[in-house]
Amino acid sequence: MHEHEDPLRDLLVILRHAPHGSSWLKEGLDAALVAAAFGQRVSLLFMGEGVTALMPGQGPGALEQKGTAATLEMLEMYDIETLLVDAQALSALGLSADELMLDVDPVSAEALAEALAAHRLVLTF
């Protein structure tokens, strides 16, 4: 499906919405999982309020709707291991990377541009 020496990864999914408030986050994760299930090399980038998807200790919604935390835990089973977080967005919410529920790479604005350029396809959710 792809050359191993190809420096471009297949898909970057940018997640910019919080859990529970809308279905954007869920839909973005679905897109990432479908691509990964078909063997694509997928990375995620959390930006804006999307970084709150990584808060530890999330639960179901007020009406017992499922959240997205279990899906995030599942990413490693789909071999989605490149998890980037906009460092500015984290600090804007007073969060630090080491308190999040998954191991993530905080990236500066300059590195963000490089991440976008390093993927064959970029989808924003």
Place this chain on the structure above:
Amino acid sequence: MASTEIYRYLSVNNHHYALDPEDYLVDMTQWSPQIAEALAREEGIELTEEHWEVLRVLRDFYARYEMAPAMRPLVKAVGKALGPNKGRSIHLMRLFPGSPAKVAARLAGLPKPTHCL
């Protein structure tokens, strides 16, 4: 996803269990090993310990991640739980011919895997 549409009923020991048009249980909480055996018989599969250990991996996967896995993550989960020899698609194809992720999820009483087409 399991749909809520009832298509037919599966009879096990004089109880009737609703199945959706793709033969997934409509009410996941009704699942029992006897139901798995009845569904397997319809599929022409005789459940052995090798089948059961995969079904247990699937039920654990669902309990943890709230979703039924597509083929790749199923292979990975089976490999993690049962060792690399069993974490191979050929092993799962032999046990659950056709579409292992779908067939095994159905027998394990899970919804249809979301991320395989």
Place this chain on the structure above:
Amino acid sequence: MLLHVVNRSPANSRVFEQALTAMGPDDVLLLIEDGVQGALPQLVRYYAQIEGRLFALREDLGARGLLGRCAESVQVVDVDGFVTLTEEAERTVSWY
């Protein structure tokens, strides 16, 4: 070069900040739909850091009566120009 496309006005959405954060030094930004408000002299300051790399879609400006009211630093392109930008870019990223 990547083409970034923004369709929200900086007057009521901060999506433009996400686009700017993600832009590389050669990337360009095209304003479409309500995003074209960002081409007005009063709002274009939000895009000061990418001066010379900011475009706005003529058709969307025209529909809103904003044609001829753009800041001079904004390059106005029509749909054909949009297509050309898309072809020149390695890929397009939408911010909405």
